[in-house]
Amino acid sequence: MTETEQEPAYVPARVRELAGAGPVELVWRNEAGGLTFRAGERYLKWAPTGSGRDLGAEAVRLRWAGRFAVVPPVLAQGADQDGSWLVTAALPGTMAVDDRWKREPATAVRAIGEGLRALHEALPVADCPFEWSAQQRLAVAAELRADPAEWHAEHRHLGTVERALELLAEVPPVDRAVVCHGDPCAPNTLLGPDGRWSGHVDLGALGVADRWADLAVATWSTGWNYGPGWERALLDAYGVDPDPDRSAYYRLLWDVS
Secondary structure (H helix, E strand, O other), rough: OOOOOOOOOOOOOOHHHHHHOOEEEEEEEOOOOEEEEEEEEEEEEEEEOOOOOOHHHHHHHHHOOOOOOOOOEEEEEOOOOOOOEEEEEEOOEOOOOHHHHHHHHHHHHHHHHHHHHHHHHHHOOOHHEOOHHHHHHHHHHHHOOOOOOOOHHHHHHHOOOOOHHHHOOOOOOOOOEEEEOOOOHHHHEOOOOOOEEEEEOOOOOOOOEEEHHHHHHHHHHHHHHHOOOHHHHHHHHOOOOOOOHHHHHHHHHHOOO
C-alpha cells in the first residue's frame, strides 16, 4: 500500500542505519509484515523474524536473473535477530499500479503481458538453479497449512487445506517450462513514461515452472487492480490463448502455498 509522503511512524533500526541521514519513504507493506522503503535511489526491503520471508533467497535470485533481464541490482543483504534486509538500486519506471496506470489500464495490462513474455524468453531454463514447480509447492502447502479464511473468495468454499490438496493432486501436464517470476502480480512490473515495461521487481520465488504458474496469477491480478475484463488483453499481449483449466489449477495452488 502506498503511504503518504511523510516519514513513516515505524522505521526498523537496521533500515534507518542503512538509509543514513536522508529521508525514507514507506512505499509498500505486505501481508506478512514485510516493509519496503525508498531512500534516494535505493530500495530497502525489511522482513521481520518469523514472517516467513527469505530476503537472502531473493538476493541470490536477483543476482542470477540480473545476468539476463532487467531486475534491481543487489547492493547489500543481511540478517540479524530482528529480521532480514535487502538493499537494491532503483530501476527506471513506476509500478503498474501507479495512479497514472490505473487510469490507463489498457496500457498497463499490455505492458505486464509483454514484460512477462520478455522475462520468460530471457531467463534460460537450462541454467536456472531454482525451482517453483507445482510438486515442490504442493509439498510446501502440506506443511504450511494455510488458513482457508485468508484464501480468495472463490476458493473459501473448499473449507479445508485437505480438500484443496485433493483437487491439486493431479498436476496438469506442463504447457511450457520457463523460469517464472514467482510473484507476477501487477505491482511487480515497472513501466516507463512511454507506457512500456521497463523492469521486474520482487523475484523472491523465481524458479522453473509451467508458464501458467505465472500467467494464471498475472491475469487474476488484473481484476484486483484494474477491475474485470482485462485478462484476455494480458494474454493477447503475452501471445497465448486462454487456458481455463491451468489457470484455475495455479490460482488454487497460489492460495494454498
